[in-house]
Every structure is written in structure tokens, then in C-alpha cells.
Amino acid sequence: MQVMVAMSGGVDSSVAAAMLRDQGHDVVGVTLKLWGGESDSGCCSVSDVDDARRVAQQLDIDHLVFNFSEDFDRDVVEPYVADHARGITPNPCIECNRHLKFDRLMARAEALGFDLVATGHHAQVLRTADGRPRLTRGADFAKDQSYVLHMLKASQLENVMFPIGGMTKDDVRKRATELGLRTAGKPDSQDVCFISHTGGGRRVFLGNRIDMHPGRLVDKSGEQLGSVEAVELVTIGQRRGLGIGIDGRPRYALDVDVAGQSVLVGTAEDLDVPSESLHSFGWVDDAARVDSMASSTLTAQLSAHGDEIVVSELRETLNGLEVVWATPTHRVAPGQSIVLYDDNLVVGGGLVSRR
Amino acid sequence: MTSYLDHAATGPMRPEAIEAMLPFLSHRYANPSGAHRFARDARRAVDDAREEFASLVGAEPGDIIFTSGGTESDNLAIFGLGSVEGVAVCSAVEHHAVLDPVAALDGRFVAVDRLGNIDSADLERVLAEGPVRVVSLMVVNNETGVIVDLESLSKVVRKAAPGAVLHSDAVQAYCWTDIANACSVVDSFSLSAHKFGGPKGVGALIVRPGIPLAARQLGGGQERERRSGTQNVPGIVSMVTAARLADGERVSEIARIGNLRDQLLDGLLAALPGTIETAGAARSNRAAGIAHLCIPGVESEALLFLLERGEVSASAASSCASGAMQSSHVLAAMGIESDLARGSLRLSLGWSSTQADVDEALTVIPPAVEQLRKFGF
Numbered sequence: 054m055q056v057m058v059a060m061s062g063g064v065d066s067s068v069a070a071a072m073l074r075d076q077g078h079d080v081v082g083v084t085l086k087l088w089g090g091e092s093d094s095g096c097c098s099v100s101d102v103d104d105a106r107r108v109a110q111q112l113d114i115d116h117l118v119f120n121f122s123e124d125f126d127r128d129v130v131e132p133y134v135a136d137h138a139r140g141i142t143p144n145p146c147i148e149c150n151r152h153l154k155f156d157r158l159m160a161r162a163e164a165l166g167f168d169l170v171a172t173g174h175h176a177q178v179l180r181t182a183d184g185r186p187r188l189t190r191g192a193d194f195a196k197d198q199s200y201v202l203h204m205l206k207a208s209q210l211e212n213v214m215f216p217i218g219g220m221t222k223d224d225v226r227k228r229a230t231e232l233g234l235r236t237a238g239k240p241d242s243q244d245v246c247f248i249s250h251t252g253g254g255r256r257v258f259l260g261n262r263i264d265m266h267p268g269r270l271v272d273k274s275g276e277q278l279g280s281v282e283a284v285e286l287v288t289i290g291q292r293r294g295l296g297i298g299i300d301g302r303p304r305y306a307l308d309v310d311v312a313g314q315s316v317l318v319g320t321a322e323d324l325d326v327p328s329e330s331l332h333s334f335g336w337v338d339d340a341a342r343v344d345s346m347a348s349s350t351l352t353a354q355l356s357a358h359g360d361e362i363v364v365s366e367l368r369e370t371l372n373g374l375e376v377v378w379a380t381p382t383h384r385v386a387p388g389q390s391i392v393l394y395d396d397n398l399v400v401g402g403g404l405v406s407r408r
Numbered sequence: 409m410t411s412y413l414d415h416a417a418t419g420p421m422r423p424e425a426i427e428a429m430l431p432f433l434s435h436r437y438a439n440p441s442g443a444h445r446f447a448r449d450a451r452r453a454v455d456d457a458r459e460e461f462a463s464l465v466g467a468e469p470g471d472i473i474f475t476s477g478g479t480e481s482d483n484l485a486i487f488g489l490g491s492v493e494g495v496a497v498c499s500a501v502e503h504h505a506v507l508d509p510v511a512a513l514d515g516r517f518v519a520v521d522r523l524g525n526i527d528s529a530d531l532e533r534v535l536a537e538g539p540v541r542v543v544s545l546m547v548v549n550n551e552t553g554v555i556v557d558l559e560s561l562s563k564v565v566r567k568a569a570p571g572a573v574l575h576s577d578a579v580q581a582y583c584w585t586d587i588a589n590a591c592s593v594v595d596s597f598s599l600s601a602h603k604f605g606g607p608k609g610v611g612a613l614i615v616r617p618g619i620p621l622a623a624r625q626l627g628g629g630q631e632r633e634r635r636s637g638t639q640n641v642p643g644i645v646s647m648v649t650a651a652r653l654a655d656g657e658r659v660s661e662i663a664r665i666g667n668l669r670d671q672l673l674d675g676l677l678a679a680l681p682g683t684i685e686t687a688g689a690a691r692s693n694r695a696a697g698i699a700h701l702c703i704p705g706v707e708s709e710a711l712l713f714l715l716e717r718g719e720v721s722a723s724a725a726s727s728c729a730s731g732a733m734q735s736s737h738v739l740a741a742m743g744i745e746s747d748l749a750r751g752s753l754r755l756s757l758g759w760s761s762t763q764a765d766v767d768e769a770l771t772v773i774p775p776a777v778e779q780l781r782k783f784g785f
Contacts, residue, residue, distance in 0.1 A: 086732035102731060119709055120732035164783035165713055 055079045056214065057162040058171040059154060060109065060116070062101030066173030067108040067236045068225045069216040073171055074112050076216075081167070082109040082116040085153060087125040088247040098246070108234050119161065121153050128152035130247060138263045140311035141388035141407075142288045144201075145245055146357075151204045159212060169214050174198045177218035178210050179398065185340055186210035188399040193221040200354050203392040203402035207338035256286060269315045270295060270304075278318065284309060287316050289386040290324060307384070308408065325381035326408075331391055332373040334403030341400040345393060351400075353378075354392045355385050364393065373403055384408070410719040411768035413672075415758030416550055416580060416698055417723060421650070422605035422759065428649040429607065432642035440639050441628060450641050457648040464648075464655050465599070465614060466588025473613045473631045474644050478579035479505040481598030481613035484635065486510055486544060488622040489596055489615070490573040494539035497572075499526045499546065499556075500741035506544045506577050507737070518545075523688040524554040524742050528564050535568035542573045547581035547590055547597070551738045551754060552687040553698030555585060562593035573619055579603055579611075583654050583758065584662060584695035595619045601647035604654040605759055610643030654759065665757045666696035668766050672755055673699050675766075679774040686744065686752065697758055702744060703751040706780040709733050711753065714779065718772035723754050 056073050060066045060082040073080045084105040088098065102118060109116030129148045136143045154172065162170045175191030176199040186207050190197040205213065217225050229237035244250070248258045259265070260283075268284030269277050279296055281287055287309050295304045295318055305324050308317040336342040345351060351364040353376055363379035376391060385391060385405045392402035412419075432453065438446035440454050455469075462469045475481045486496050486509035496515035498506050501524060510517070516537065519530040526545060535543070543565050548555050558576060565574050575596040578587060582604040591597045596619060600611035615621050615634075627636030654661075670691065676699075677683055685691075686700040703711070708724030715722050724733055739749040755769060 106731070117713060118731040118733075120734065122732070160783065161707075161710055161785065164780055164785045165710060166779070 054168040055166060056081075056169045056171050057158070057165070057167045058082050058216075059158060059173075060084050060105040061173065061242070062098070062104035062108075062236065062239075063173065063242060064229050064234070064236045064239050065175070065217055065222075065225055066105070067234050068220075068228050068232075069171055069173040070108065070114060071112055071228070071232055071234070072216040073214070074114055080112075080114045082112075082114055083158070084116070084118050085158065086118055086120045086122055087149065087153060088130070089122045090247065104236050104239070108236055111232070111234060119158070121157055124157055125149065125153055125247075134259060134262045136388050137259050137285050138311070140285070140309040142386040143388040144357075144390055145247070147201050147204065147390050150201055155205060155209060155213070159209065163212075169212055171214040171216055173217055174202055174215050175218055175222075176202050176215050178213065178215065181398075183340075185338060187337065187341075189397050191215075191217075192219045195358075196222045198357075199394075199399050200357050200359075200390070200392050200402075203390065203399045204335060205337070205399075206335070207341075210337070256283070259283075259285060266311070266314050268309075270318050271315050272318060273323075278304075281316060284311055284314050284316060290383060321383075324383045326378075326384045327381055328375050328377040329385055329391060330370065330373060330375050330406040330408075331403035332406045334374045334401060336401040337399060341395075345395055345400045348395050350396055352394050354394065355382075356389065361394070367393075373406065409764065409768060410721065411765040411772070413720060413722045413755040413757065413761075413765060413769055415761065416553075416603075416754065416756035418602045418608065419605065419758040420760050421602075421607060421646070422653055424653060425606050425646045425650040429642035429646035432645055436641075440641060441630065453645050454639050454641055457644045461612065461648045461651060464588070464651050465597075466592055467614045468617065470632065471614050471616055473615060473634050474639055475598075475611050475613055475635055476609055476640070477602070477611035478503070478577070478598055478600035481600070481611050482506045482544070482575075482577050482579075483509050484613050484621070484624050485575045485596050485598060485615075486513070486542060487624055489575055489619065490541040490571075491620040492539060492541055492571040494541035494569075494572065496542050496544070497534055497540050497569075498544040499531075501526075501549055501551075501554075501738045502544060502546050503550055503577055503579065505579075506546070510544065520741050522743055524549060524552045524686075524738070525693075526556055526561060528561060531561060531564050532568050535565065535572075540569040540572040542575055543569060544575045544577060546577040546579075547587075548578070548584055548695045548698075549738065550580040551698075551736060552700045552742075553580075553584075553695035553756075554687050555581075555693045555695060557693075558590055559593055580695065580698075582651070583658065584697055586658070596621075601643065601650060604650050606647040606650035607643050610640050610647050612647075657759070661759065662696045665761060666691075668757055668761060668763065669696055669699050669755075671766050672769060673701070675770040676701060676703075676773060679770070680777050684748065686739065686742070697756050697761075699755040699757075701753045701755075702739075702748040703753060703777055704748055705785075706751045706777055707785050708750065708752050710780055710785050711751070711776060714776035715772060718776060720769050720772045722769075723756075724752050 056078045058070045084102050106116050129145050133145045159170050175196040177189050179189050190199045265283035268281045270279040287306050291306045304318040307319045352361040365379040366377040368375040387405050387407045389405050393400045438450040440451040458469045458472050482505040496510045496513045498510045500517045516534050518534050519527045574594045576594040578597045579600045596615045598613050602608040623634050682704045684702050
């Protein structure tokens, strides 16, 4: 098979490329240039591209760089900024997977005559008894990335490969060391790739792009308890920076009102809600929808490495889906993704709506 | 077979140029600054080369400063030329080796028209904005192949900024214009060996007598204290050998390669509806070795991959440090719509190009474009 493997310059995609080569595929490595500005790995992530290129040379496979930076600005960075301006907390890695790593890259791979696109994600593709492709968790549960890949439709799963999905991270590093790859000891990437921590983090990044407004901290009775520097930087569920209540218990952000420049705060119990409403919900395929509506074994994951939450009921609504929890659960910030699993198989996912 | 159509990036060395450098990589290895017989031998080789190079480019031997190549020469010129207080000015379509130093010095930029010609009225306007120390206008554009009318533009510069030094980046021009003649109107110009069959890592800045130049690289005082550092003797000897050959063949090669270029352009324009010649249909003011097209409905990045698989090596715009293709500042300055610029393709020819290269390209490129258009790329 002709396989285009996305190589980020990290150890996982390095080993993924090596495995594909060893399986006898005709492999071409591609590194996506996504962000042209400053980042913690240098401008244009030059050092990551260098690592990917060097690994490709060591593996004796071709390596290309695709410049998708315009798409990345339009589909990931600009929405990220615009969402914060209205008090929504998006997950840019999910949007990048959706728009860049899969839609854009898969379309280009197809146009260039490739059969498959592969990445170094910790996830696996299985088949149901009736032959439908399903995304499931990586063998290394601690590193599982199925959550950030939930948007892949069954039709796309037919054309992707996750070569290291069945391995533990330790095994991946061991294999990289055996192969003498320079990325063997490279730390896992963290956080948002286009925000530089040495450059002041999210506060400076957003502050350079949108107006920030100070906000009042108020409780349920409307009493002002304090203030925050920028209401745009507060995330629902956040505890840090909000101080301690008069009862000595920590306070959490329950709701953010950017226009009203206020943040509603309360206790951990106040965070609990019986359900969440999702919009932009997508099922892996129609069978997944039908099966899930009738399933009694559904769980949900609310963040990249969050626990599984038991779902008691799904209600289809006019513009999405309401997910009812078996027991009240901490609320999730609007804009974040909730992913539904049935017996560890991803069945769909969507974005949390405002309350 | 492979068809190498990226000579504007670099090309193969002429065998004679390789041959010429070998003694200086082996037994004639001395440092020309030394005080012994071996050193005098190397010194003699550099002096011979300097004298011959000067006559080939229409300069005096003392005007030649050997450097590590075009980028160093342009940086030395932009940062160091001239003695009056004032800014640096260049056209908006210069190579980054000129553009970036001018930007670093907070200089000013001159507009070009839709066909890539420098706008002389804008040049006059920019020069009138305030005192100017150095003006840089290239001879041949490295992307589009447009040959700049230095003679008439130099008159504008002399009139509007009489105290300014006029420099020209001639790196892309050696094979395609009569350099001695074209650069007779400028005070300084830069050349690079690997653009005309010599080795990489060697070039020259030519500065007319009496034109002030501040050195950037200090040390042993070589090149009349204008560029310190042990001379690259094998490179210098090899460069001048290549320059001699290219000079001798210039007229016949312009005719031969111009014909190959026309076949490429005409063949692709006929096969690919909607394709435009980026710098217009009149080819007489363009370098014979450069064919630049914009192909609507495709992305260069994807096209180049298919061409590579089809054994055709070409280019689109310049690459950044990561190796990713960048959108072209040249096409942007010309006002080429981004949809068109996205499908830019540069096919460039040189001394080793043959009819077979052109035939191969005309066989490979149209179906590659069709394949991408089918998928909406």
C-alpha cells in the first residue's frame, strides 16, 4: 500500500513510520507546517521538522513538508481566539485533527494517489461483528488519544492507520531506541502548540489579539466577592485564582458572562449538573446512532484524559443531543468536546453548548 | 529518465570547473596570504582568477571582492555601501538576501507592476521621501525571470538620489544577460558561482573604485580589508573557469535555451487551459532559462510531489527554514491573485538542459495537473 504518514517530529510518529516501512508499505513521511509564529519549539517548529526529516532519512523514506499554515490560522487559531472573546473554551487540538490532520491531509493524500494516511496516535481501529470500522482506545490507556480523534467518521476510518495504537509508550520508546532514532527520548508534547510559554502563555497570546475585560466574581445571591483581571481567561470549572469562600471552601467558576463582565462562582457541589447539551454532534456512522440510542452501556469522556462517566440516557434535541448522567457530574465548559463510547468503542462526539 | 528543471536554484558544475579546482584541493593547498613558495603559488592563482573575472564582468581587478556567495555579497553591500546618512531602498521583488537586510535597516520598498517591472514613478517617489544611502535593484528576478531595465532606472536613481550608491543583485543574471554591459550603470553588483556552473560557497561583490564600503567581517584583512578570511582558492579558481565558459557560450546558449523554454511554455499553455505566463506573454525581457507559470486549480505543493514522482524536479516559490513552501512575496508584489499564485510553477533551465528534459516535462506535467484538478486541488 502507498501510505502517507504524518510525522510530527515526536517519537510516536517516528516509530509509526518505521513500522509501516517494516510491514513493506511504500511510505512517505509528511510534516505539517501549521503555525508560523513563535512557539516553544522555535519559529515554524523548525527543530521538530528537523527531527522528522532526520528520522525519515534514517528510515530511508521520502519526507515532505506541507505548509498548511493558512488553513491552520483560519480553521484553528482564529476560531480559538474568537471563541475566547465570547467566553467559550475550545479544544484547538481537536479542531486541528478535524480540519488539518484528517480532512485536509487525507484529501491531499488521496489526490496524490495514496491509499492510506497514518499517524502516531495512541488509538486503534477495530471491526464490529458486522464489519463496521470503529475507533477504540490505544493499548496504553494512560496515553489513549481516541478522545481527540472522535470526529473520524467510519468512511475515514477505512483509510487511516494508527500503527503504534497497540503498543505501550514504553514499547514505542524501546523500539525507537533499537532503531537508533534521535526522537527516542524526546518528551511528549504538551499543551497548545501555537502558544509559547516563554512568551507569556495564553494570557499574552489572547491579549495581543482580543480586548480583555476585568470581571466581577459574584455568588448565586449576586453578591460581589472579588474580581478577575480578564473574564475572557476564566474557564468554567476553574478553581485557580478565584480564592476561598467565606466558609473556607474552594470556589469554582460556574458560569462566565463576558458581555456582563462577571463570573458566577460556587462550591464543588454547585458545579454538578444532571446533564449536558451538545451541538455539532457527529456519529461515527448511522448504525452507531441507532445502537447508541438503545444502548445501556454508554459512557462519556469529558476531557483528553478524563475518567469515564456513565450515561443513563440520550435525548435527541432540535440542534443536537442531551446527555443525561447516571449521577450528577461536574459541568463542562462550553466549547469543550464530550465523546461517547460504547464498550470502549467511540460512537460519536460533540461540543458542549452554553447553559 | 529524470528531468532537472531547477537550475535557478542551482545546477550541476561544469566538468572543467570541477577539474580546475582539484589541484587546489590537493597539492596546491597553501594559504595565499603566506610568505613562502607554496603561498605564492596559491596567490598567483587567485590573482590570475581575479584579473580574468574582472575582465569578464567589466570591472578592474581591484574592484573584485571574493565572498562566500550571493547572500554574503548582498548583505555586505546593503549594510556597508555608501557614506551619506540615509536609508536603504530596494524593489519589492528582490531576493530575500537583499529584502531582509533592507527591512532590518527599516528601509523602503519600491512597487512593481502586474508584469513584475519596477515602477519608475514609484521609485522616484520613494527616493524623494528622504535621504537615501543605498539603492538595490536586481538584474534578473529569480522567480519570474524578468530582466530589469537598469539603464533607465539608474537614471532615475542618479537624478533623484545623487548621493546614493546603486547596487544590483546580479546573481541570477550571469548566463542570461551581458553582465559587463548591464552592470556598467551600477556602482556595485553581486554574483554567485553555482548559478553558472561553478561550486557552491563562492561568489563575488564587485565595487567600483571610489565607492565607500564598510567591511562586515574583520580579521586578516584579505580582499583589501573589505572581506577578511582566508580565500577559498579552489572555489575562486573554479568559479572563474565556469564564468569563462558561460561567457563564451552566452549568445548561443540564450538562443538554444530560449527555444527550450518557449517549447515548455507553449506546450503547457496549450495543454492546460487557464494557465498564465506570470510575467506576461512578451518574453524578450525575460531570462531565457526561466519559465514561470500560474496554473489555476492546483496547489504547487501537491503538484511538485507528483512531478517528483514523475522524475521532474521543479520549484514553486522559496522555502522557509522548516522546508515548507512559502507564498511568494514576488507574486504578491505583482498583485497576482492568491488563487493563481497558489498554483505557481517555476521551470528553470541551464547549461546541461536538453530537449529530452523538455519532452519529459511536457509528458509528465499535464496529466499531473489533470489528476489534481480532478480532486479539486
